[in-house]
Amino acid sequence: MRKLPLIFSGLIFALPAAAQAQEPTTPPNDKVELKDEMPAAKPGGPSPESEPAPPAAPPANNPAPSPVTPATPAAKPAAPPPTNVAGPAVVAQDDSWKFEYHGYIRAPMRVGMGTRPSPTLGGGTTPNYGSGTSLHAPVIPDDQFLSWQSNPHNKTDWAEIYMSLGNSWAKGTVSLQGYNFAEATFSNPVTQLGIAQGYVDLTPDLGYENVRLALRVGAFSNKYGAAGKYDAGEYDTYMFGRTHQSGEALHIDFDADEENSFFIEHGIGAKQPDPNIYNNARFTMLNHLHVGFKHTEAIQFTAHYLNAWTQEEEREGSAGPNQSIVNIPDGHEWVAGLDGRFDLSAFGYFYAAYSHIGLKDAITVSRAIEVIHSSGGGEFGLGVVDNYLGPGCVGDANAPTTVGAGNRSGDPGGCSLGNGGVDTLLAQYEFSVTNFLQQSSGGQKFWGDGQDLYLKLYGMYNKVKSDVADNDGIHKLKYGADLAFAALPWLTAAVRFDRLQPNSRIPEQSFSILSPRLVFKSKWNTHEAITLQYSRYMYNQRTCAQGNPADNGFDAGQTRCVQPPSSPVPPTGFGATNSTQTGMRGAPTTRPDENVFKVEATMWW
Secondary structure: OEOOOOOHHHHHHHHHHHOOOOOOOOOOOOOOOOOOOOOOOOOOOOOOOOOOOOOOOOOOOOOOOOOOOOOOOOOOOOOOOOOOOOOOOOOOOOOOOEEEEEEEEEEEEEEEEEEOOOOEOOOOOOOEOOOOEEEEOOOOOOOOOOOOOOOHHHOOOEEEEEEEEEOOOEEEEEEEEEOOOOOOOOOOHHHEEEEEEEEEEEOOOOOEOOEEEEEEEEEEOOEEOOOOOOOOOOOOOOOOEEEOEEEEEEEEEEEOOOOEEEEEEEEEEEEOOOOOOOOOOEOEEEEEEEEEEEEOOOEEEEEEEEEEEEOOOOOOOOOOOOOOOOOOOOOEEEEEEEEEEEEOHHHOEEEEEEEEEEEEOHHHEOOOEEEOOEEOOOHHHOOHHHHHHOOEOOEOOOOOOOEOOOOOOOOOOOOEOOOEEEEEEEEEEEEEHHHHHHHHOOOOOOOOOOOEEEEEEEEEEEEEEEOOOOOOOOEEEEEEEEEEEEEEOOEEEEEEEEEEEOOOOOHHHOEEEEEEEEEEOOOOOOOEEEEEEEEEEEEOOOOOOOOOOOEOOEOOOOOOOOOOOOOOOOOOOOOOOHHHOOHHHOOOOOOOOOEEEEEEEEEEO
16 A cells, blocks of 8 residues: 655645535544444443443424424434544445445333322312322433433434445445334324434545544434443533434545554535424525544644525515515524543543534524534524524514514514524543543543443533524533442443532522433443433522512513423423423423433444
């Protein structure tokens, strides 16, 4: 094999940049995920209790479409398992065609527990109906995956299958994905995503030992800014974006020497949203660029830039109340920033990132970019606009060319057209006691095949600039810790604590979650886990008080308590409808659960 001269690195960086179209380039966080297969157990994974890095995608919690406030069919369609390192998959040169099959299952039973009145029936002439304890589907503020308040304490169900056929040069992959398992709940076809992804990977041998190229074309999802070493991190989100589109992504690695390498990745894609007249999102284009440096397996820095924009004609039929916005300029959403990964040997693993989201009339941008718990700009209330800037504007029945009267962009308590930005800092640190003892004494890295005490610390901070006066300048902060003790090959005891402060101006909206759990497995490193968990939700203010709507510019009756997601999970999710949560759960306002129990099965292959 020939050794390509270093001067070729200049060409490597120049060619993909020249191929970009229309909008500025976009540097995301991680490389294109061109490796579909993952190890059976997390290689060197933190805690034997934690999931390895399967092709696991977070659960899709999006609400099913409703006549007025529909939601996207899938909160988070999964992509091939992330590797979070630069470079395409290293594949032995083999021209024989082979079939590969990978999958992931998460199947929880979740039960919320509360109290209910126990009245007599028939005016007191018959006995009451029994216990004052209520058992129901959980009503919790972190149940919507595409919400800033999302936390992985009580994830919903999710399953996915990846089937591939290929050789060392080419591989075709199709994925099947879905949630809301019909055997355990009502049947909802919207949640069965069916064939979610289909794409082809090309990994040709360029004839140089220090240069590798990988091209992916089709309908697929790549991830940039995952905090975990082998997964999406403790918040299960992406600092720069998870792309949802059809298009292409080109990734090139170049080894400067045996320890240092550079990589560049560029992609162009398009996303077609749900054409429902209640959806503000329109056909969206995506352009993105990522450039990085890697030193052995110890250090990796990546710069990211992603740009999504719309320039579609107005959607027909948008003229009724609360329908999609019309007569506004083309929307733009761009994300830029830098992240770093550090394998600290005996001292663990550390990830840190900064990202800036810029928004201009972004209420029309669909979910081409899923970033910091949000799906695009304004798609069905699940985007950055509703999650950070304020409630997204909708059309006015009397004047469809403007936003609703008394609810205009820029007014206190008004609505947002998607003008502003979000600055975000995120960090995650992982430490294994057994790994520290082994490596500090000159031994090998600990791979999870023995007793261990494992700690994860993590946090995310957001500063918001918004065209809604009530949201402009607010700060959001959440942080937590997860401590796990792998005591036996089949038993791990753990506890997780999270604190969430959604609005720096309204401390009554803050809450905490404490979740002790037991995890059962067949051996130290395996493919399956059964989890028993109890979660205690602790609210600064659980129930909203009724009163004068004017209180320092805020609605005193509705904002000074814990808030539901901007787009709740119907029909029984927190904030879905008052009729499902008043009365027995705390009339006259909604009231979330304090106690949730879970039995969960997970498996990956």
